[in-house]
Amino acid sequence: MEFIKGVKQKETMELSEVSSKDYAGKxxxxxxxxxxxxxxxxVAFVILxxxxxxxxxxxEEGKTDFDLSLLKxxxxxxxxxxxxxxxxxxxxxxxxxxAIEVLSQPAEVLPIAISKWKLKTSLETKLALRPITLRNPMxxxxxxxxxxxxRGFRDFLHLQKFTEIRTPKIVARGAEGGSxxxxxxxxxxxxxxxxxxxxxxxxxxxxxxxxxxxAPVFRAEKHNTTRHINExxxxxxxxxxxxxxxxxxxxxxxxxxxTFDLLLKEYAPELKMLKVQLPDVSNIPMVRFDQAxxxxxxxxxxxIRNPYDLEPEEEVLIGRYFKEECGSDFVFVTHYPSKKRxxxxxxxxADERFTLSFDLLFKGLxxxxxxxxxxxxxxxxxxxxxxxxxxxxxSTYLMIFRYGMPPHGGLGIGLERxxxxxxxxxxxxxxxxxxxxxxxxxx
Amino acid sequence: MEFIKGVKQKETMELSEVSSKDYAGKxxxxxxxxxxxxxxxxVAFVILxxxxxxxxxxxEEGKTDFDLSLLKxxxxxxxxxxxxxxxxxxxxxxxxxxAIEVLSQPAEVLPIAISKWKLKTSLETKLALRPITLRNPMxxxxxxxxxxxxRGFRDFLHLQKFTEIRTPKIVARGAEGGSxxxxxxxxxxxxxxxxxxxxxxxxxxxxxxxxxxxAPVFRAEKHNTTRHINExxxxxxxxxxxxxxxxxxxxxxxxxxxTFDLLLKEYAPELKMLKVQLPDVSNIPMVRFDQAxxxxxxxxxxxIRNPYDLEPEEEVLIGRYFKEECGSDFVFVTHYPSKKRxxxxxxxxADERFTLSFDLLFKGLxxxxxxxxxxxxxxxxxxxxxxxxxxxxxSTYLMIFRYGMPPHGGLGIGLERxxxxxxxxxxxxxxxxxxxxxxxxxx
Numbered sequence: 001m002e003f004i005k006g007v008k009q010k011e012t013m014e015l016s017e018v019s020s021k022d023y024a025g026k027x028x029x030x031x032x033x034x035x036x037x038x039x040x041x042x043v044a045f046v047i048l049x050x051x052x053x054x055x056x057x058x059x060e061e062g063k064t065d066f067d068l069s070l071l072k073x074x075x076x077x078x079x080x081x082x083x084x085x086x087x088x089x090x091x092x093x094x095x096x097x098x099a100i101e102v103l104s105q106p107a108e109v110l111p112i113a114i115s116k117w118k119l120k121t122s123l124e125t126k127l128a129l130r131p132i133t134l135r136n137p138m139x140x141x142x143x144x145x146x147x148x149x150x151r152g153f154r155d156f157l158h159l160q161k162f163t164e165i166r167t168p169k170i171v172a173r174g175a176e177g178g179s180x181x182x183x184x185x186x187x188x189x190x191x192x193x194x195x196x197x198x199x200x201x202x203x204x205x206x207x208x209x210x211x212x213x214x215a216p217v218f219r220a221e222k223h224n225t226t227r228h229i230n231e232x233x234x235x236x237x238x239x240x241x242x243x244x245x246x247x248x249x250x251x252x253x254x255x256x257x258x259t260f261d262l263l264l265k266e267y268a269p270e271l272k273m274l275k276v277q278l279p280d281v282s283n284i285p286m287v288r289f290d291q292a293x294x295x296x297x298x299x300x301x302x303x304i305r306n307p308y309d310l311e312p313e314e315e316v317l318i319g320r321y322f323k324e325e326c327g328s329d330f331v332f333v334t335h336y337p338s339k340k341r342x343x344x345x346x347x348x349x350a351d352e353r354f355t356l357s358f359d360l361l362f363k364g365l366x367x368x369x370x371x372x373x374x375x376x377x378x379x380x381x382x383x384x385x386x387x388x389x390x391x392x393x394x395s396t397y398l399m400i401f402r403y404g405m406p407p408h409g410g411l412g413i414g415l416e417r418x419x420x421x422x423x424x425x426x427x428x429x430x431x432x433x434x435x436x437x438x439x440x441x442x443x
Numbered sequence: 444m445e446f447i448k449g450v451k452q453k454e455t456m457e458l459s460e461v462s463s464k465d466y467a468g469k470x471x472x473x474x475x476x477x478x479x480x481x482x483x484x485x486v487a488f489v490i491l492x493x494x495x496x497x498x499x500x501x502x503e504e505g506k507t508d509f510d511l512s513l514l515k516x517x518x519x520x521x522x523x524x525x526x527x528x529x530x531x532x533x534x535x536x537x538x539x540x541x542a543i544e545v546l547s548q549p550a551e552v553l554p555i556a557i558s559k560w561k562l563k564t565s566l567e568t569k570l571a572l573r574p575i576t577l578r579n580p581m582x583x584x585x586x587x588x589x590x591x592x593x594r595g596f597r598d599f600l601h602l603q604k605f606t607e608i609r610t611p612k613i614v615a616r617g618a619e620g621g622s623x624x625x626x627x628x629x630x631x632x633x634x635x636x637x638x639x640x641x642x643x644x645x646x647x648x649x650x651x652x653x654x655x656x657x658a659p660v661f662r663a664e665k666h667n668t669t670r671h672i673n674e675x676x677x678x679x680x681x682x683x684x685x686x687x688x689x690x691x692x693x694x695x696x697x698x699x700x701x702t703f704d705l706l707l708k709e710y711a712p713e714l715k716m717l718k719v720q721l722p723d724v725s726n727i728p729m730v731r732f733d734q735a736x737x738x739x740x741x742x743x744x745x746x747i748r749n750p751y752d753l754e755p756e757e758e759v760l761i762g763r764y765f766k767e768e769c770g771s772d773f774v775f776v777t778h779y780p781s782k783k784r785x786x787x788x789x790x791x792x793a794d795e796r797f798t799l800s801f802d803l804l805f806k807g808l809x810x811x812x813x814x815x816x817x818x819x820x821x822x823x824x825x826x827x828x829x830x831x832x833x834x835x836x837x838s839t840y841l842m843i844f845r846y847g848m849p850p851h852g853g854l855g856i857g858l859e860r861x862x863x864x865x866x867x868x869x870x871x872x873x874x875x876x877x878x879x880x881x882x883x884x885x886x
Contacts (some may be wrong), residue, residue, distance in 0.1 A: 001728055001730075001768075001769060002728070002729045002730075003726040003727060003728055003729065004689070004692045004693055004696045004726070004727045004728075004729055004775060005693070005696065005725065005726055005727075006693060006696045006697040006700055006725075007603065007693050007694055007696075007697035008690075008693060012684075014604070031684040031849070033649075033847065033849065050652065051604065051606065051651045051652035051653065052604070072847070073847075074846050074847030075847060076683070076684070076818075076847065076848070076849035076850065078684075103684070103849055103850055104818050104819060104847065104848060104849055104850060105819075105847065106820070106845065106846050106847030107819075107820035107821060107844070107845050107846075107847075108820075108845050108846060110846050111846075129842070130839075131646045131649065131839060131840075131842050131843050132649075132842060132843070132846055134646075134647070134649075134650045135649055135650050140650050140651065143606075143608070144606060144651075146609075147606055147607045147608075150607065150609075151601075151607075158594075160450065161457070161494065161495070163494065163586075163587060163590055164590045164593065164594075165586070165590075165876060166589075166593075166659070166676050166858075166876060167876060167877060168659075168674055168876075168877045168878075168879050169612070169659050169661075169674065170625070170636075170661065170673075170674050170879055170884070171884070171885075172884045172885045182613070182627050182628075182629070183627065183628070184625055184626065184627040184636075185625075185626070186625070186673075186879075186884055187663075187665070187881050187882075189884050191884055193613075193627075193636075200876075200877065203574045203577075203886070204577070204876075206476075206574065206575075206577075206578055207577045207578050207583050208494045208583065208587075209493065209494035210494065215658070215659070216609070216611075216612050216658070216659070218612075218613065220630075222630070230613075230629075231611055231612065231613050233609050240519070241455075241474040241519065241521075241546070246447070247451075249447045250447055250448070250449060250450050250451060251450055253447045253448065253449045253450075254449040254450035257449055282448065282449075283446040283447070283448055284446060284447045284448075285444055285445070285446055285447075286445045286446065286447055287444075287445075325444075326444060332447060375519075375547050376547060376548075376550075377549070377550035377551075378550060396573075396574060396885050396886035397574075397886070399572070399574050399575060399886075400574050400575070401550070402549065402550050402551050403517050403549045403550075403551060403553050403554075403575055404476065404515070404516075404517030404518060404519065404547065404548065404549030404550075405519070405547060406474070406476065406519035406546055406547055407519065407546055407547060415609075433608060433609060433610060433611075433643075433647075434610060434611045434643065436611050436613055436629075438630050439630075441613070441614070441615045441629055441632050441634055442614075442615045442839050443646075443839035443840070443842070
């Protein structure tokens with residue numbers, strides 16, 4: 001009988017093994033894809049693309065019995081070669097080839113030069129050819145950093161005793177959403193795609209006190225802007241036993257501090273490649289919604305048109321104000337008007353026109369919405385009724401308040417927006433692997 | 444100006460702090476929900492439910508100025524008390540209360556006694572009242588273990604240099620699925636919910652060599668069985684530069700070894716509570732599909748009705764066979780017939796009626812499907828055509844082969860099924876937080 005016993009050590013080497021040890025003069029094997037070939041006549045440089053970086057391989061006429069003309073860009077190969085220190089090569093070494101084995105060949109030549117350092121093409125083309133353009137080192141570095149952000153979020157919350165949950169994305173119609181939902185037929189029942197795990201994560205606070213989820217959410221909004229997509233990743237957390245909604249902002253700040261430290265430690269090559277300066281998050285300023293409007297109105301000589309709403313240009317100016325006044329790329333705007341927040345938001349007992357809620361702006365863009373939630377059954381029912389909502393429509397959600405919930409609150413962070421601002425990209429599609437927007441359903 | 448600086452130390456204590464240090468005789472504060480109250484006259488035991496466990500609090504008449512009759516089950520409270528060693532109490536101590544502060548009160552009495560050790564109710568009721576029944580310690584322990592499985596999967600693959608990806612769940616209609624897809628209207632385009640991240644994860648092998656994703660998948664199957672749900676969590680990975688599809692099984696075995704070690708280390712209380720015996724995964728037997736059928740046919744005296752299909756009862760018997768013959772709860776069944784596998788599966792060059800693929804059975808239930816994929820453009824186009832498929836329908840997927848892909852393969856694991864078998868549950872709904880099935884769209 002045959003058995004599988006676990007992972008075997010591979011004969012081929014990782015880049016980090018070679019660069020961290022003294023391998024000069026030794027023969028090693030490596031796998032990768034031919035990123036580019038520079039033929040200089042008697043010698044050719046074959047750049048191997050691997051997940052962990054680029055490797056410069058030197059092909060010298062007569063040193064291998066391989067016919068270089070058989071090698072194509074995007075061929076997957078396994079090479080054997082002697083490690084030679086070379087300061088000008090990536091990672092400080094090159095591989096003087098003694099053998100090449102072709103593992104697979106492309107059928108056609110690439111329609112776009114992905115081996116260019118920076119892809120010089122329109123966003124439209126980049127997205128249409130996404131499966132290929134992502135192979136460009138700068139393009140793929142963006143999503144490594146995005147991976148790091150998610151790891152930071154999860155690892156930090158795990159240390160803070162949060163439990164990770166997985167809630168359904170197909171939900172009964174009419175739960176929270178208005179017109180901006182994707183509708184579907186679910187075995188002859190009316191269903192929709194979840195716009196947020198809001199009800200479920202609150203439910204799970206009753207179970208685990210502190211919970212988080214990183215998962216897709218869906219919004220059928222028709223805007224075609226640089227900061228909206230129709231399917232995005234929401235990083236959500238919700239925590240019980242809070243004394244104040246300030247604790248939620250403290251948790252988010254702690255998470256950002258932890259995450260940026262993790263990026264510095266484990267994603268340094270990607271940060272360097274994309275020239276990312278991590279912002280200082282040791283202190284994030286906090287300002288009331290109404291005060292923020294006034295500050296901006298005074299400083300930038302701008303009339304307040306609607307005291308209960310924040311226009312995108314005002315967000316940008318608030319971001320600018322706190323950058324100029326205290327050097328911060330981030331600012332918490334608190335106490336949003338009750339009218340602008342969902343029914344489950346807790347009103348401020350000091351002034352019920354406002355809520356115990358906040359947005360976090362990053363360089364003038366909202367990347368987080370959060371706040372304290374109502375936890376008392378009668379209060380939430382009354383608030384629903386005052387808005388003309390029918391509590392019976394969401395009785396399974398209201399069940400948690402009926403039978404008791406601790407004071408709690410939480411937030412949702414748009415992963416692609418956070419990445420976009422961190423990388424100073426002008427369009428959210430640049431930091432979405434396969435974006436879904438009004439015109440885009442493929443690839 | 445006010446600033447948020449990060450997470451502040453809370454004044455209240457965690458259970459692990461109290462049980463790990465010598466706190467006897469000291470006064471501490473704790474928060475939690477009233478799980479149950481046992482009033483014995485002059486003394487009452489108030490059991491506090493917290494994410495980290497239950498705490499026995501002793502309420503003695505006259506020791507606090509609190510009126511016990513105000514306290515209800517499911518009230519959220521903050522207590523002050525003196526730690527007293529007590530072997531019979533959970534975690535070896537009890538809290539002799541000196542003060543109680545009520546943070547919130549339920550509106551009604553629970554419709555079901557969740558403080559019972561084991562919920563004695565039908566699955567139907569359990570699911571209908573899911574937001575509440577999950578508060579039962581045994582119920583919630585299941586999903587802590589599920590969290591641990593996902594952490595194990597991710598952490599192991601991270602160590603193995605996999606990159607985590609996030610791929611879209613709304614996809615163009617007709618990509619892979621047949622009739623078992625949920626259809627939706629996407630801005631007047633025909634879309635469906637992804638049944639698997641298959642095409643995207645293969646695409647990303649061209650970018651990062653090794654990738655994984657843990658995300659929801661959707662199947663509109665109408666079966667109402669104990670092992671099917673319509674939205675589940677798929678743990679997927681895909682790896683490039685493989686020499687053989689055996690490497691994929693080795694990676695999965697390594698992952699299971701790592702994950703069970705993690706559960707032992709970090710989820711011991713939950714394993715103990717649910718009396719889970721972690722299976723031995725140091726060696727997982729492997730058997731060909733056709734051989735497995737013969738072995739079972741001989742040993743259990745069962746006729747082979749269809750040599751190209753595996754019936755559920757046969758799966759159960761294969762599981763039984765390898766348990767009896769080599770004591771393993773797991774078995775890899777390899778070389779499934781080509782007809783039963785999708786077009787992208789790589790046929791066995793030695794016998795093209797079969798594929799270089801496998802299922803992993805756990806106690807007779809398929810929890811994983813995986814295998815090597817075709818990586819050559821002409822081969823995949825030819826195979827599609829031989830099946831009457833039109834390559835143009837999925838040209839963005841085929842793009843990756845056209846421009847070159849390394850040899851690769853991967854797998855998908857059903858998280859809820861794996862959890863179900865690990866916990867010896869009879870129904871997959873027991874290990875799904877909020878299950879979606881043919882009749883169930885709420886809660």
